[in-house]
Amino acid sequence: MKFAFKFSNLLGTVYRKGDLVFTKDGNSVISPVGNKITIYDLKNNKSKTLCIESSFNFEHLALSPNNSTLVAINEKGDASLVSMISQTVIHTHRFNRPVNFVTFTPDGLHLIVAKENTVFVFKAPGLYNGEYVQFHLARVYENTAEEAVHLTISDDSNIIAVGYRDGSVRLHGIKKFKNFFIYSFSSHSDSIKCLAFEVKSLDLISVSRDGTLCIWESNIEPSDLVPFTNQPPPQKKKKKKSKSFGGDQEESEDEVDLTSGEMRDEMVEPESNEAPDIPEDSSYEKLNYKRLGRHFLSDLNSDKHARVSCASYHQTGKVLVVGFSNGSFYLLEMPDVNLIHSLSISESEITAVSFNVTGDWLALGCSDRGQLLVWEWQSETYVLKQQGHSNAVSSVAYSHDGQFIASGGEDGKVKLWNVHTGFCFVTFSEHDSPVSAVHFSNTRKFVLSASVDGTVRAFDLTRYRNFRTFTTPRPVQLNCLALDSTSEFVAAGGQDVFEIYIWSMKLGRLLEVLSGHEGPVSCIEFSPVLSSTGMVSVSWDKTIKLWNAVETSTQHETIHLTSDALCVAYKPDGTEIVVSTLDGQLLMFNVESAAQVGSIEARRDLDTGRLDTDLVTREQTLKAKAVSTLCYSADGSCILAAGQSKHICIYSSREGILLKKFTVTQNKSLDGINDFINRRKMTEFGNIALVETRESREGGNVHLKLPGVRSGDMAARVLKPEVRVLCVKFSPTGQAWVAATSEGVHIYSLDPGHVFDPFLLDISITPQSVKEALAEQDYAKALMMSLKLNEQGLIIHVLESVRTRDIALTVRSLAEVYQEKLLKVIAAMLEVSKHIEFYVTWAVELLSQLRSPSQTTLVHLQRNLNKKYGDLAKICDFNIYTLQLISRLGPLRIKPKVEKMETNSSDEEQDSEDEEDAEIRVLEEQEV
Template sequence: MKFAYKFNNLLGTVYRKGNLVFSSDGNSVISPVGNRLTIFDLKNNKTSTLAVQSNYNFTALDVSPNGCLIVASNENGETFMVSTLSQTVIHTYKFHREPSFIKFSPDGKLFGICIEECVYIFRTPGIITGQFNSFIIDRIFKDSHGEKTYIDWSFDSRFLIVGSKDNCAKVYSVKLLEDFNSVILSSHSDSIIGCFFEENSLNAIVVSRNGQMTRWECSMKAEDLHEIYFVKAEPEEKKLKNDSSDEEDQIEENQAVGKIQEINDTGRDKQGKIITETIKERKFFYNKIVRHYLMDELKKENKNVKLTSACYHKKLKLLVTAYSSGAFYLHELPDVSMIHSLNISEYAIDTVTFNNNGDWIGLGVSGAGQLLVWEWQSEQYIMKQQGHSNVMSSLTYSSDGNFLVTGSYDGKVKVWNVSNGFCILTFSEHTSGVTAVDFSRNKKFFVSASLDGTVRAFDMIRYRNFRTLTAPKLVQFSCVSIDYSGEFVAAGAQDVFDIYLWSMKNGKLLEVLSGHEAPVMTLDFSPSSTSTTLVSGDWENEIKIWNCLENSSDHETMNMMSDVICIAFKPSGEEVAVATLNCNISILDIKNSQQLCSIECKKDIGYGMSDGDVITSKKNFESKYFSSIVYSSDGECILAGGKSKFVCIYHVKEGLLLKKFEITQNLCLDGMLEFVNRRNMTEFGNLALIEERDKLEGGNIKIKLPGTLKNDIASRNFKPEVGVSCLQFSPNNQQWAAASTEGLLIYSLDKGIIFDPFQMSVEVTPKATRNLIDEKEYSGALIMALKLNEHPLIQEIIEQIPHAEIDLVLDSMPEIFVHRTAEFISRMLSSQHIEFYLKWTCSLLTKFGQKNELIDSQVLINLHQNLSRKYESLNRICDFNKYTMRVIKKMSQGKINEVEKDDDEMMLINNTINKEDNYVNSDESMSDIDDDTSEE
């Protein structure tokens, strides 16, 4: 139960590659984030990552019209059918190549998948089709002219238009009819990016990569489609003769022709059978109405601009096109009049899509890791998120567990809201990589150390960098720590081997602690309020214990027999754990300077071999070590992670491995396999060690720069190496976070699915509990519900207890049930019955608050955390209503000048509120997305 941590969420990255999809209700956007899928709920302002993990990165996906199924494919051709209700994989289908596009039909009965020159049509399992087997093939369309790039369905799900790289789009009939030959829509000079049917018709819109848009008109109307079926366009004898002729001779330049037969209503009996041959032959063809070039203005500025993605909203008749210059255009059809244009990034926009209503436009930029949702009518961002562009180096929790701060080698510091998963603040004051971050105990500020020679303090109330701490000479800081009182900050340097101590009040340098003879890689203040001990470790196999506030020069040295990598204090402040380069964790008593025990972790870290390694995995295994360790809040366990895909939990006293977590299964990362793939071994050596370049020199380099261990800022296409750079437990011990190559992984305890009764007996049943509450025996009913320990039942019983009886119920409650009651009340402070549960909280704290053995610190932290969230949400609503009522009152009195002042005042209030809810609107100057966004 204590170690039943499960994957909860993925932060730090919002988009990698592939296409974006809006949910069926249009309120959520689904983004492929590496080998996982993340759902951004824009209505409730919350993110959630599905517990579905692929072995490779997802590249194509689509959601069914009813929102129950997601079909997603990865780079290796594995296609997953995922249930959004249970968040589990229903079935997996393996293709021989990577699918390029997936699209469900409007009725939800079929979905199509493009794979090279083929289009596979599958039946959707469910009640609609009556077919519950997954991936049943209905049709296969194949030709050898070019790779398929896009699919769109007609309004009745009977026809399919497919774009390909052979500069043509083709219209197919999905129904199994009389050998219908596909109708070809040609005349494009580049590969097709998007092709769409118009609403309630077979008229088509085709967009190519060079910005050419063509509208095609079909000869058949929508009301005539239910009475047609297709036959062979020509007899077989004529067809053999015409095989040698070119298509250009058979199809006119502006007309695509096929043949159909129409059956009159008089030719059927009551059962629908054909009784007469009243059949007349009609031609089925497309006429090219108009051709437009959408990139004329962009071509004037940059001739190398290409159209990268397009999407068409059929009801509103809006076409949005995205380009490699970072701009997107919104046109209204059929007049092709531009109604909106915006430049959002310096990188190419990889995907663009509309939601169902057509109000929001989703944009994904893989080069910068950006995900944006733009409302084109009001011209504002609904969501504007961007992850770190480089590997995260460090993280830290706030004291209440509401926020997470991450630092990265891209020089940016981000603040994440743990409850909703959005990035609310981004600080980019550092000019080099951030190596360490630390939060103060009063949660008002945090500090970050960087390789640029500065330690910066950031205010969490005013959202600014209010203090910059520097050394007398330029150094590179590798670690930082804040003492318990928050008055002193210490940072270690990796090039001058000194430790610098500053005062946070005046920003002055107090002391320079010298004594290390190697780079100082880690340091930490004692978490005890009665101690000012500072412990530091270096690469000279030594740790030093400083009493820096009393005798700054006095210190005690302990030899660790190997290079010190990381140090972690026990929450009580009496012990310290030291991780060394030989993959051992040593537990030291800092008061007596003695080693209590040692944990050997070499066999637990796991094997792993990079593609470019020239040694075996067994030999490479000797260089593995844990780079981050942290104590749990109770001090009984240690969480350790390093240059491996595994995170381990150890019991300190016993020195045993309790549990092992595999943070990822993504084979697109380096270091995941134990052996070299024999397919890459040739007579010339390992193919992974050979540079592969495009036609132009300097492009698409497959191997990383030699000697780069942490980051490679060059534009390379190599695989990043899996690893965990930092670990942290939350203050309430309910979750822990890992800064890894995949992003910021959150693991939490899931108590909702675990049946954990307490003092169970035969007579304790839900029925007996409800009978007691009907008899108004509130105390007995509550005790019985706590014994069953079912959350819905406890909530039902507590909410039926009158508020006047709360004190009497608590007086008659045995002390053994107080902790369970307080734990439940702490989770219910976010409900709508806030006053009722606040009365329960006040009564509990009044009667049992002074007894630490009844209500522990974790419950108090949860109480404060949930109460703070509720206060912030109510505070924003009350402020908005207060200023709105003031403006309405003055408007009714005719005070126009004061109304204008109040409008400015309300704009300031809204800006303040939007800064707190930065995940909904843009975070202005502190956002890491380009500030030079321009609108044309």
């Protein structure tokens, strides 16, 4: 078992807050998800979360015009310069204050950042200007005491329009012009939400928070702006005489003023309200604006209390979209302000809106619901419609082949996710209360979910409907769920009623009620052995009970513990169980003898942080921590354990030692990340983080949650969620594992290409010797040596060099241990290779020779074959439907020609005779 697991994707959360940015080709949208960034490929229907992480949640994004550089700024003002080619962070810059807006100029030469009442102009690194100094400051504009909240740039990248919180708008020039220096106007009484220039013009559109839309007309065009070089008048050359062999010669020297000319423009100069050093030239027409119209967009909305939360303008299409705080948005045709379309996507505020390059697609983000939409407004269809769990994800489960993941949330929803695409393809919302557990059937025909509303529901994976509901004789809060290996019996344990209920999946009725626990049933598990009805249950009454659930339901064996039991997991072979207790111990027991065979001290490995509300030290808090979720690996050699901490641990089940520890997140926007509380926050009244802060303009947002409240809407208060891992599961293929955390569902996968792990390696085995054996057509020897080196590229090279007729003989020449390793490589190659039939031939020959192949390898092979089958089925269906369409259109195209021939028969006959005579003459000439 190798432990080179890397973060690969993030599910369960599609959007948190911040800007939405389209790539320049318009086929992908970039979304900030907490302290990570996810790219949704709308053309290939895939999502990928970048392996970069910030210390706080990202809020603002800006993409360079050539798609090579992304600037991401978090809520504390830390900017990360991300290379979209290598998808890594190149440089980090701290603004030390929250940033309100960031964007690139259309020419890509500058990066504009608005922070508080200051606007910074940086030189953008890249090929446009040939400079690669990160965040090289070129200009600073600081003109008012109000906060700059929005800005836009003209098409020629010369004029910046900045909108402020008081509703005023100021225009600045990146360069100095003779007929323009600073221009300001105000016609709004609230904060500016959108500013936009027209195409190749200085005409401006402004939208404020109260719904006021103003259209401004400029008296000059961008070409009328005269740049001011700020050069002094030319000076006369000084001449001096020098003696030489040829006599006296005159030499000229040019006096160079380093502070004049273009050098002065490159210096950082803060602008002010005072007149410039060089007065404007009166011979040129000065820039001036005239208001053409003023419209009130709030009249379009039925809710008069709704405010404009975001807006965006597409210059080429002249379409303005305005999003409101009540979840509705409006498309307007400019400059006549004609309503094109209106739609309400939710009851929550729309926090971000953006057009793609062509203006056909519109991306909308809703922070409260975690919703992301890409809408094609012309056809009124959804290109992308994704929504994560609005609350924490409480449980996850893998399907039997590892292709799908089911997640249950505290919002009462069950979502199914495709592992390859990262998209949610179905959502079940039949539960009325938080979902406590989910489970896939071994046949992959249905998925089960248990909820604290007292029901267990079965959902069909073919028609996507709730086809069966299991209930209890009296209302019970169900907090655990189990399904036997044959998918015939369903069991659930109660939290307030200390009983276990067993239903028949086929009959849909209650079979047994198991009593015996004296505390809440925390976890139950069926034996993974086929045709076995053995079951284990643990409870807060400090006992483990082993049941034969169907044959002798009332008889059970009890194992007493020293502390409350929190969770239990079966080993894949069914011979052993592991139990987590409240005192931080992991105890292993043999199922047959009920004897303890091992123990692990896991409390110190959690290494939890300190909460802002903690009144005790970190060492004392650690004593109360324990593992709340665990599972065995696919081969049973390791145990994956986690709890109320940011760490996930992998233990060896045989030696009982810690093998590797993973840190789920470093996001300080969550509580419990820091090991120590900053002493600057400690006052005589306690921790300043617990002091309520209200914004008078917004009506009083409170940053402190109610005492004792850990889930729900927190009484509409701003909360800082606590970092914790609620559920962990290993993939049946053994190549990945998943964790349900406070930030969503994290997938960690194994990348064997980056791990050098030789197998029975000899000093004589080298890549050169493998190629020599391959040149001699000794395929079995070359394949065996490449498997010993265990280099993926070399193994694939040898495999694809073997002729198809020699595959059977090569497989028979390999030992069984090499056949097993080769089957793993074949299973992995079926996922990415185009030579499907070639590798399927290898797989058939290997399966015919292997006596007992590994179950994880077979599951991996089945998953990739199903994926290829699904991809080919789509292509075949498309080809079939295309051929049917062509066959039907054929007679329709021939029929008009036949009618035309009948009407013009005489003329066509004459033309045809002339054509035949011409062809005969041509043939005769060729023969001659």
